[in-house]
Amino acid sequence: MSETPNHAMSRPLALVRWLNAVAAMVVVIVAVGGITRLTESGLSITQWNPITGVLPPIGEAAWQAEFELYRKTPEYLYEAGPAGMTLADFKFIFFWEWFHRLIGRLIGLAYALPLAWFWIKGAIPQGYKPRLLALLALGALQGTFGWLMVRSGLSGQMTDVSHFWLSIHLLTAFFTLGGLVWTARDLQALAQDPAERPARLTGPSLIVALLLFAQLLLGAWVAGLNAGHAAYDWPFMNGEFFPQPDLSRGWIWALTHDPFLLHFLHRWWAWVAVGALIWLARRVRKEERKASIAIHSAFGVMVILGIATVLTGVSLWVAVAHQLTGALLVASVAWGMHADGRRKALRA
Incomplete structure (x- = not known):
């Protein structure tokens, strides 16, 4: 027996606007990820702190502590050269990695909180909850892959992250983006015709x-x-x-x-x-x-x-x-x- 969306409560157009906004944020983070890679900023933050990592170092002592952690990485040891790197140089690369991670956190909140609200309000059409949860899981997986990518460049004699992990991280972002767009288009069609199927x-x-x-x-x-x-x-x-x-x-x-x-x-x-x-x-x-x-x-x-x-x-x-x-x-x-x-x- 096929499901019939409860259009008295579902709000497909509201979900379309939400998913399109999240998709736009994913496009932005892909661009910032490109800057992070091209400026070789990805290994500047050597730890993953989901809560405390929201804020950058505050004060000279905190900056020096972060800089000291970076100076122990293979990237710094093998590529910095005799002149080394100044704290100002480190702050530049730190910013891009921190900004990249911050946008990732914001995307997580921009997706999870509205999803919970739509769910509680009964605004999600029938048949779409599993797909929306799958997209949430993809986002969480994307963050995990990002950290595994960073970790691949923090040990041994690697002066860059593994290009395999980088490709997994990037392609997961692209797959998530495609899923957001596809789901938004399905909901757009549903809003125009209640009998429309995915x-x-x-x-x-x-x-x-x-x-x-x-x-x-x-x-x-x-x-x-x-x-x-x-x-x-x-x-x-x-x-x-x-x-x-x-x-x-x-x-x-x-x-x-x-x-x-x-x-x-x-x-x-x-x-x-x-x-x-x-x-x-x-x-x-x-x-x-x-x-x-x-x-x-x-x-x-x-x-x-x-x-x-x-x-x-x-x-x-x-x-x-x-x-x-x-x-x-x-x-x-x-x-x-x-x-x-x-x-x-x-x-x-």
């Missing part, structure tokens, strides 16, 4: 998602390995089309660790992803023209910014804009995939 994932959309996932994974590995610095020319890499990969430890290692090969793959797999995105955009352009335009705009800007990132020698703000546009692309693709699901249902 959209289903189609085969073509799944193919597009997998091809885009591969590109985003490559991008995360490029960021984690600083592989953007492997070449500053385009379309060639250091004057050659195909770089000479380091195969001394085999192809598997090269495909997951070699900066030159990963940079090359990220450059050219992008065009495979673009082809898939054009296919998706064309599939939904009649039913959801705005989603089609959003997809085309996002990947077009992202490609331009990707090339500009290379040609500017990984300029901070160009690279951050590239990552920010990646988040907007994920949101637009989730919108398009949802539209594709509704398109199939309407034609069934």
